[in-house]
Amino acid sequence: MHYDLLDAGVRRRLERFGAHIIDRPAPGADGFRLAPGQWVNADLRFDAGSGWSGPAWPAEPWPVEIDGLTMELRPTTSGGLGLYPEHAANLAWLAAQVGAQVSAGAADGAVPQVLNLFAHTGLATLAMARAGAAVAHVDGARAAVAWARRNAELSGLADRPVRWLVDDAAAFAAREARRGRRYDGIVLDPPAFGRADGREWRLEEDLPALLTACRTVAAPDAFVLLTAHSESVDGTVLAAMLRSAFGGRSQSMEVVPLDLAATSGARLALGWAVRRGS
Ligand SMILES: C[S@@+](CC[C@H](N)C(=O)[O-])C[C@H]1O[C@@H](n2cnc3c(N)ncnc32)[C@H](O)[C@@H]1O
DSSP: OOEEEEEEETTEEEEEETTEEEEEEOTTOOSOOSOGGGGGGOSEEEETTTEEESTTOSOOOEEEEETTEEEEEOOOTTSOOSOOGGGGGGHHHHHHHHHHHHHHHGGGTOOOEEEEESOTTSHHHHHHHHTTOEEEEEESOHHHHHHHHHHHHHTTOTTSOEEEEESOHHHHHHHHHHHTOOEEEEEEOOOSEEEETTEEEEHHHHHHHHHHHHHHHEEEEEEEEEEEOOTTOOHHHHHHHHHHHHOSOSSOEEEEEEEEEOTTSOEEEEEEEEEEOO
């Protein structure tokens, strides 16, 4: 993987993304820096008030390989890069879930159908498409969907059965429920706050109704991956919400911290994943 968290602390993170070393804010990095001498190596830096700076700024888009997938990175005006490296920890689990569904449907040639909401630049979509799923990739931002399609091309997966959909996640899930669609797997990575089609998304207010809509479109043995990065929800609460929406079924549910370990020894807490296996 062409990614390393090099150090974190004093509310910032230092990361190598392929060709660039980046110094940017990290509200969860409230400890000491363990490799203070490395921070001068950053060639791109983001600050909330003044934006991007550094010797490599302005940076052309550049590729980074994560788990055999090629993601194009670009500094965004909000300090993002088009990749959440902590999500790489879910890729093997997603591929295993899709692989199990592929094996289960092999006799009648059924292709697992997966819904990916808030799908961003496509890391999870591409991992699941590569494993054999047909994916409905939904994001409210047209630019994010175009970026994900570019990543599909760069990863050699442009011919896979992916529906690239610019839509509000909750509105799309509700429409699919009315159409009677059923998915074998559902992935949701809602932001704390978002906007699509003039609608606002607020995690604490809107997640319960979205999970209920997801339950309606989920096949009985569907797998679910829910990740969240808001300081106001922890993994136990997310798991309780998922259990409440999907009922007390017997399938396994695991709560996984989305922490990154720095090469310096520092740790960075970046939220939670709740996985419900099929
Ligand atoms: C991947 S999530 C962000 C979660 C992220 N890991 C974090 O730390 O906050 C962001 C994506 O959700 C999309 N998004 C925001 N609000 C949305 C909505 N109401 N419907 C669909 N997509 C939305 C954004 O365009 C963006 O690509």
